[in-house]
Amino acid sequence: xxxxxxxxxxxxxxxxxxxxxxxxxxxxxxxxxxxxxxxxxxxxxxxxxxxxxxxxxxxxxxxxxxxxxxxxxxxxxxxxxxxxxxxxxxxxxxxxxxxxxxxxxxxxxxxxxxxxxxxxxxxxxxxxxxxxxxxxxxxxxxxxxxxxxxxxxxxxxxxxxxxxxxxxxxxxxxxxxxxxxxxxxxxxxxxxxxxxxxxxxxxxxxxxxxxxxxxxxxxxxxxxxxxxxxxxxxxxxxxxxxxxxxxxxxxxxxxxxxxxxxxxxxxxxxxxxxxxxxxxxxxxxxxxxxxxxxxxxxxxxxxxxxxxxxxxxxxxxxxxxxxxxxxxxxxxxxxxxxxxxxxxxxxxxxxxxxxxxxxxxxxxxxxxxxxxxxxxxxxxxxxxxxxxxxxxxxxxxxx
Numbered sequence: 395x396x397x398x399x400x401x402x403x404x405x406x407x408x409x410x411x412x413x414x415x416x417x418x419x420x421x422x423x424x425x426x427x428x429x430x431x432x433x434x435x436x437x438x439x440x441x442x443x444x445x446x447x448x449x450x451x452x453x454x455x456x457x458x459x460x461x462x463x464x465x466x467x468x469x470x471x472x473x474x475x476x477x478x479x480x481x482x483x484x485x486x487x488x489x490x491x492x493x494x495x496x497x498x499x500x501x502x503x504x505x506x507x508x509x510x511x512x513x514x515x516x517x518x519x520x521x522x523x524x525x526x527x528x529x530x531x532x533x534x535x536x537x538x539x540x541x542x543x544x545x546x547x548x549x550x551x552x553x554x555x556x557x558x559x560x561x562x563x564x565x566x567x568x569x570x571x572x573x574x575x576x577x578x579x580x581x582x583x584x585x586x587x588x589x590x591x592x593x594x595x596x597x598x599x600x601x602x603x604x605x606x607x608x609x610x611x612x613x614x615x616x617x618x619x620x621x622x623x624x625x626x627x628x629x630x631x632x633x634x635x636x637x638x639x640x641x642x643x644x645x646x647x648x649x650x651x652x653x654x655x656x657x658x659x660x661x662x663x664x665x666x667x668x669x670x671x672x673x674x675x676x677x678x679x680x681x682x683x684x685x686x687x688x689x690x691x692x693x694x695x696x697x698x699x700x701x702x703x704x705x706x707x708x709x710x711x712x713x714x715x716x717x718x719x720x721x722x723x724x725x726x727x728x729x730x731x732x733x734x735x736x737x738x739x740x741x742x743x744x745x746x747x748x749x750x751x752x753x754x755x756x757x758x759x760x761x762x763x764x765x766x767x768x769x770x771x772x773x774x775x776x777x778x779x780x781x782x783x784x785x786x787x788x789x790x791x792x793x
Contacts, residue, residue: 406529449500504720524650606729
C-alpha cells in the first residue's frame with residue numbers, strides 16, 4: 395500500500411480519538427466546568443449531530459477542489475477545534491469547539507476514502523478503504539484509553555491538546571506523503587447530486603444506518619452489561635474492551651480484504667453472522683467467559699461490514715463517490731444516535747441490561763433482509779435487461 399494511505403490513517407486515528415475520548419472524561423469535564431454529568435454528555439450528542447450536519451454540505455462544497463488541499467484544510471479545522479477545546483474556559487466554548495471539529499469529521503472520511511481508493515488498483519480499493527477506517531478502530535484500542543489516562547493525570551484539557559498535536563502530525567503527513575491530486579473530473583456537484591436519484595444509493599445508506607444502530611445498540615450499554623449482568627469488576631471492563639477493539643481492528647482489515655474479492659457474499663455473510671452473534675450475546679452475557687468471547691467476535695464481525703458498505707456506496711454512486719462516501723459516514727452517526735435511544739428504551743421498559751443485544755439483532759436482521767432483497771431485485775432486473783437485449787439481437791434483420 396502507498397505511504398500516503400498511512401498519512402490518511404494517522405489523521406483518521408486522531409479523528410476517532412477525539413470523537414470517543416470524551417466518554418472517558420465526562421466526570422472530569424463536568425466537575426471542572428460545574429455542570430452535571432448528563433449535561434456534559436451532550437458533548438457526545440453534539441459531536442454526532444455535527445458530523446451528520448457537516449458531512450454532506452462540506453463534501454458538496456469541496457467536489458471541485460483538489461483532494462489534497464481539501465484534506466489539509468479539513469485537518470487544519472480539526473487541529474484548531476481541538477486547540478480551542480484544550481483552552482476552553484467554559485462549557486459553551488467547549489461545545490462550540492467540539493461541533494467545529496465534528497463538522498470536518500464526515501467530510502474528511504468521505505474525501506479520504508475516495509482518495510485512498512484512487513491510489514491503488516481497483517481490486518485493492520476495499521482494502522485501502524479499510525486501512526483508512528483502521529485508524530478509527532485503532533483509536534478505540536490505543537487513543538481512547540491513553541487519552542483518558544492523560545486526562546486523569548494531567549487534566550482533560552491536556553488530552554485535547556495532545557489530540558491536536560496528533561492531528562497536526564496527520565496534516566504534515568498528508569502534505570509530505572500524499573501526491574498532488576488533480577481536480578476531480580466530471581459534472582461537479584450537479585452530477586453528484588444526480589446519483590442520489592438511484593434507489594441502490596438510498597438502500598445502501600439505510601443498510602449502513604441499520605448496521606451502525608445494531609452494533610451500537612449493544613456497545614453503548616456494554617459497561618453496565620458487563621458489570622451488572624456478567625458480574626465483572628469495573629476495573630476489568632477496560633481490558634475486555636481492548637479485546638473488543640482488537641476484534642474491531644482485525645475485522646476491519648479482514649472485511650476490506652474480502653470485500654475486494656467477494657463484495658456481495660462478504661456483506662450478506664457479515665450481516666447474517668452479526669444478527670446471530672447479537673442474539674447469542676443476549677444469552678452469553680450472563681456468563682463471563684462466553685460473554686468475552688462473543689463480544690470479541692462482535693467487534694470482528696461488526697467492523698467487517700463498515701469498509702464493505704463504504705466500498706458498496708462508492709460502486710452504486712460511481713460518479714458521486716465523494717458526496718456518497720460522506721453521506722455514508724453521516725448514516726453511521728445517525729445509526730449511533732438511533733442505537734442509544736432504542737437500547738435505552740428497551741432497558742427503560744424493564745427488559746434488562748441484556749435487552750439492547752436483542753434490539754441490535756433485530757436491526758441487523760432488518761439490514762440483512764433489506765440488502766438481500768435489493769440485490770435479488772437488481773439481479774432480476776439485470777437478467778431481464780440481458781434477455782431483452784439478446785431478443786432484440788435475434789429479431790434484428792441483417793443489413
